[in-house]
Amino acid sequence: xxxTRSLAPALARLQENYGVTIAAExxxxxxxxxxxxxxxxxxxxxxxRVAIVPIVLHNSREILPRGSLLIRPGTVSITVLSPLDPDxxxxxxxxxxxxxxxxxxxxxxxxxxxxx
Numbered sequence: 196x197x198x199t200r201s202l203a204p205a206l207a208r209l210q211e212n213y214g215v216t217i218a219a220e221x222x223x224x225x226x227x228x229x230x231x232x233x234x235x236x237x238x239x240x241x242x243x244r245v246a247i248v249p250i251v252l253h254n255s256r257e258i259l260p261r262g263s264l265l266i267r268p269g270t271v272s273i274t275v276l277s278p279l280d281p282d283x284x285x286x287x288x289x290x291x292x293x294x295x296x297x298x299x300x301x302x303x304x305x306x307x308x309x310x311x
Contacts, residue, residue, distance in 0.1 A: 202239050209243035216250075219289065223261045229293055232286045240281035249276040249289065251296045 205215045217239070220230040240247045253272040260267075274296050279289070 199235070199238060202235050205239055206243055209239070209245055215239075219293075223256070225261060227256045229290065232290050234286060236289075237281050237284065237286060245281075246278035247281050247284070247289070248278045249292060249296075250274070251276070251293055 205217065208215050217236050219232040219236045221233045222230070224230045236247065251274040253274065254269060255271050258267050258269045258271055259265075276292065276296065279292075
C-alpha cells in the first residue's frame with residue numbers, strides 16, 4: 196500500500212546498515228498525550244530484520260510546541276530503552292512501554308532482541 200511505499204527509502208537505508216529514526220505515532224498530538232502508534236514501525240523493522248531501539252523524549256513539547264517554529268529554552272531528557280525484537284512485539288506492547296517510561300514508572304522491557 197501507500198504506507199509501505201512511503202517507508203521504502205527508510206527500508207533501503209536499513210538494508211545498507213544505516214540507522215533510521217521514526218516517530219511511531221506519525222505526528223504529535225495537540226494535547227501532548229501519546230497517540231496510537233502506526234503499524235509502519237513494526238513492518239519496517241520486521242522487513243529489514245532489525246531490532247527496534249525505543250527512544251523517549253521528555254519535555255520536548257514545552258521546548259517546541261506543535262505548530263511552532265520558535266524553540267523555547269529548556270531541557271529535553273532522553274531515555275534510550277533496550278533493543279526489542281519486532282517479531283515478538285505488538286504495537287500495544289510498544290505503546291505501553293512508552294506510556295510507562297513517560298509516566299516515570301519502572302520500565303520492564305517487553306522482550307530484548309536477540310543478537311542478529
